[in-house]
Amino acid sequence: MEGISKETLKRLPSYLIFLKDLRNAGVSAVSSTLIAERFKFSPVQVRKDLAAVSSDGGKPKTGFIVDALIRDITAYLGYNDASDAILVGAGQLGRTLMSYGGFKSYGLEIVAAFDNDYSIENAVVNGKRVFGISRMTDLVKRMKILIGIITVPKDAAQGVADLMISAGVRAIWNFAPVQLEVPDNILVRNENLAASLAILSKELSEKIDSENK
Amino acid sequence: MEGISKETLKRLPSYLIFLKDLRNAGVSAVSSTLIAERFKFSPVQVRKDLAAVSSDGGKPKTGFIVDALIRDITAYLGYNDASDAILVGAGQLGRTLMSYGGFKSYGLEIVAAFDNDYSIENAVVNGKRVFGISRMTDLVKRMKILIGIITVPKDAAQGVADLMISAGVRAIWNFAPVQLEVPDNILVRNENLAASLAILSKELSEKIDSENK
DNA sequence: TAGATTGTTAATCGATTAACAATC
């Protein structure tokens, strides 16, 4: 149950989505083979991944109990102190994240948003108010928020990161296309949508090249 | 210049962003050590990555020419046939992507969007019109579009994927939280924002756990 | 029982890092 590899951690959320679909479809048990087929992984890999988080394990011939797996993965991924986040930059991308329904199913929540644009301040998005940036430090400290989401333009990103860190944020999800400079004890996860598409595009053209040989 | 590893491919876009910043700052040459420091990679890794795409290589004592690297990485990542995409699902997330400025710098463009909601059809987002879904097949075929972006609710995603594939799309960037079933020759890249945040949250709580030991 | 499926150990594979010679 401990020492889960980085790669396993990345796959767990996908399993969770699939398992919930199975549950909705009334399926009560699932084999590693079936999961593997769906994701084009190997069954052994799936078993290793599941072994890392499953409390009961699976049963030969039956497979794994869907409900139990959902509980185990949710417990592993979802229930921890670090589940509340604040967001800075309530532009279109920021508001999209605030309205995004998918976080809840992982026990995650964006509890407040901040912006320095007076015309956005006090707006209410998805039931959450947008505050002036000057109120961030106080709120983060008071609520002991550990995760900050940055959706400001790139020139403002470093300043926002500094402010978040001084307020006590320990992990940053950065959507601005800059490499943030942060102390060693701060986690940063960069989300560069353009880069994601660029990689897909590249993989495709390599594939097409190889087909044309 | 060929056989670039997957991991290298993932790092190249970050290098590109940083190199452009350097160029803006008037820096003309950069050492692998400097790049490595910024990203907390090892200098050797950076050199290996750059060796894979750089036409000139670097010079001892000087390092790599910033302009030349930008050109090489851009050429490697950006210029290929697979640079136009269509998007289906012009809801908030879809419109955010349509308005997102970052794609252009990688030579990528969302050329048209589709939705089956009559109230969204004919809307113009970022200068691009939203068409009824019925017009997708024709446009994809005519323009030989190879990349499709799915930003519809999860229940509609598989149907949209099937439609895209039958029209000729070869790579799908999927924002719906489902595992799409596609033929072997179709590339799929899943973007699950909730999962990304969940992983960050998990890494943070593991870090905090280990600090408290 | 027979067969499907799990879980584990060992082998393989791919990527990173260490070591070091080449060179501007």
Place this chain on the structure above:
DNA sequence: TAGATTGTTAATCGATTAACAATC
């Protein structure tokens, strides 16, 4: 020249896969 920095080969590391015994 001396020193910084590159590029490459070999060693290491981490993750995946193959093989197979255990078991429901």
